[in-house]
Each structure stands twice: as C-alpha cells, then as structure tokens.
Amino acid sequence: MPGETRRAQYAVLWQEDADPVSVGRLEVGDGMFTLTGKERGGPSRQCRVALSTIRAVRIGRMENERLDGMLTLVVERHRAEPILIAQATGIGAIHELADQLALALPAL
Numbered sequence: 001m002p003g004e005t006r007r008a009q010y011a012v013l014w015q016e017d018a019d020p021v022s023v024g025r026l027e028v029g030d031g032m033f034t035l036t037g038k039e040r041g042g043p044s045r046q047c048r049v050a051l052s053t054i055r056a057v058r059i060g061r062m063e064n065e066r067l068d069g070m071l072t073l074v075v076e077r078h079r080a081e082p083i084l085i086a087q088a089t090g091i092g093a094i095h096e097l098a099d100q101l102a103l104a105l106p107a108l
Contacts, residue, residue: 008100011088012037013067016047017081021067026085026097028104035085051105053077057098060084073098 008028014035015021022045024037035047060066060074067086071094075083087093 010093010097010100012097013070013086013088014047015067015084019045023088028100033101033104035083047083049075049077049083053079054105057101057105059094059098070094073101075101 010026011024012026012035013021013023014026014037020039020042022035022037022039024035024045027034027036031052032048032050034049035045038044054075055078056074056076058074058076060072065072065074065084067084070086072084072086073094075085077083085094085097087097
C-alpha cells in the first residue's frame with residue numbers, strides 16, 4: 001500500500017542465551033528487529049531487540065558461535081547476552097542480513 005514501509009524479512013534460526021535453537025523469521029523495521037518462531041518441537045517465541053541496544057554486529061566464525069554448523073550473525077547487546085542468528089536459506093545470505101541490519105543501526 002502507498003505510504004507503508006516495507007520491512008525486510010528473513011528465514012532464520014536463532015539462539016538467545018542458553019535457550020534452545022528457534023526456527024522462524026527475522027523482521028527489521030521501526031527501530032528494532034523482531035525474531036518470531038518456535039523452538040524445535042516446543043512453544044512459540046518472540047524476541048524484540050531495539051536497535052539502540054545493540055553494541056556490535058559481526059559474523060561468528062568460531063565453533064561455539066555456530067548454529068547447526070552454520071555461520072551466524074552475532075548480535076552483541078549492551079545489557080544482555082548476544083543473540084546468534086543463522087540464515088535458513090542460501091549460502092552467503094548471512095552477509096546480506098548483516099548488511100541489512102548494519103544499515104538499520106544508528107551509528108555505533
């Protein structure tokens with residue numbers, strides 16, 4: 001519709017703290033990103049992160065930063081544990097997601 005802001009959406013896996021890995025989507029827009037989905041075989045989950053609370057975004061390459069063996073986007077937050085996000089589709093798509101998130105972030 002005219003005047004609506006289009007939000008970027010990505011199919012992702014994510015893990016926050018020591019919680020189980022969740023499967024769903026990441027949506028970027030309106031000063032935040034939202035992860036919506038469910039734990040594998042478990043309950044639905046939603047995690048909202050204000051972009052202003054992000055300290056750094058980087059590609060996680062170490063073994064303990066991978067999800068199901070995949071590279072992740074490590075979202076480091078000021079007052080919370082990092083969130084690990086893996087792109088569910090496409091080789092190199094994690095780099096596109098990193099670029100999209102970096103564009104949406106206020107200057108770090």
